Amino acid sequence: MEEMRPSFHEASGEHLVLAARTAGVTDARLLQAIRTVPRAAFVPAAEAGSAYRDVPVPLPGGQVTTQPSLVALMVAALGLTGSEQVLEIGTGYGWQTALLARLARHVVSIERRPELVVEARRRLAAQGFGTVEVVLGDGTLGAPDRAPYDAVVVCAAFPQVPDPLVAQLRIGGRLVQPVGPGGREQVELYTCLPEGLGRRRTVVAARFVRLYGAHGYAEESA
Structure with missing residues (x-):
């Protein structure tokens, strides 16, 4: 029987898997997603x-x-576990x-830049992730018409979690955000928690761009 060899993307993805493992990630499903979702398809040529x-x-x-190992940690x-609605x-x-689409039931993603929305939709569809909802809008407002969410991940920094994101999170749900x-x-x-958002732990120290929006930083003038 001919030996099955890993695809080019899987072989290349092993470098990112190693980086994630070195950072402390042990989730087997996530590591497999990192291995098989081609990052090259999601960066400029x-x-x-x-x-x-x-x-x-x-x-x-x-x-x-975001740096891949940092993505993996967040x-x-x-x-x-596979049953979640994620924002x-x-x-x-x-x-x-x-990666989130491989790990959760459904993903809603908000992007404030129209040109990135177009690119993300195109690239996700090309890789078979056409059911992901990529929405143009203010991320600090969330997407209340699709709430509640079991998990929220924020990929930009602000000193506190925007209130609308807390309001759209299901009791028991998890939220990850760079705070600073x-x-x-x-x-x-x-x-x-029933009484509000409870901090569980610090994931990692990092550097992020600022979170802009109605419940974040004011938009910078051109």
Whole structure:
């Protein structure tokens, strides 16, 4: 019988799996998603050479992707089992969105930049993730018409969790967000309790771009 060899993407994805393991990620389902969801399909063509390195990648409009091992830590903290409705704030080109789609029942992702919404939708559909909802809007407002959510992941920094995101989280649900001014954060894990949001632990120290919106930082003028 001919030996089954891993695909190019799986072989390349092993570098990202190693980075995630080194960071402390042990979730087998998440590691398999990292192995098989091709990051190269979710970065600009000019950055394809960096797709399987554990580094952030520039996106148009001065944006940047999150470092893969940091993505892995944040997603792992959500403790997804496959039955969850997940809200993601900050789609980018959609690699983290695709990982979430492999791990949860349904994903709603909000992106404030129209050009990134177009790219993310195209790239996700091309990889078979057409059922993910990528919504253009203010992430700090969430998506109340699709609430409640079992898990929320915020991919930009603000000193506190926006109230609408707390209101849309199911009791017992988990929320991960970089807490800080932008550029020097603690990524925190929270649980939604009957009396409000309860902090569980610090996931990791990191640097993120600022969270803009009605319940975040005011939009910068051009």
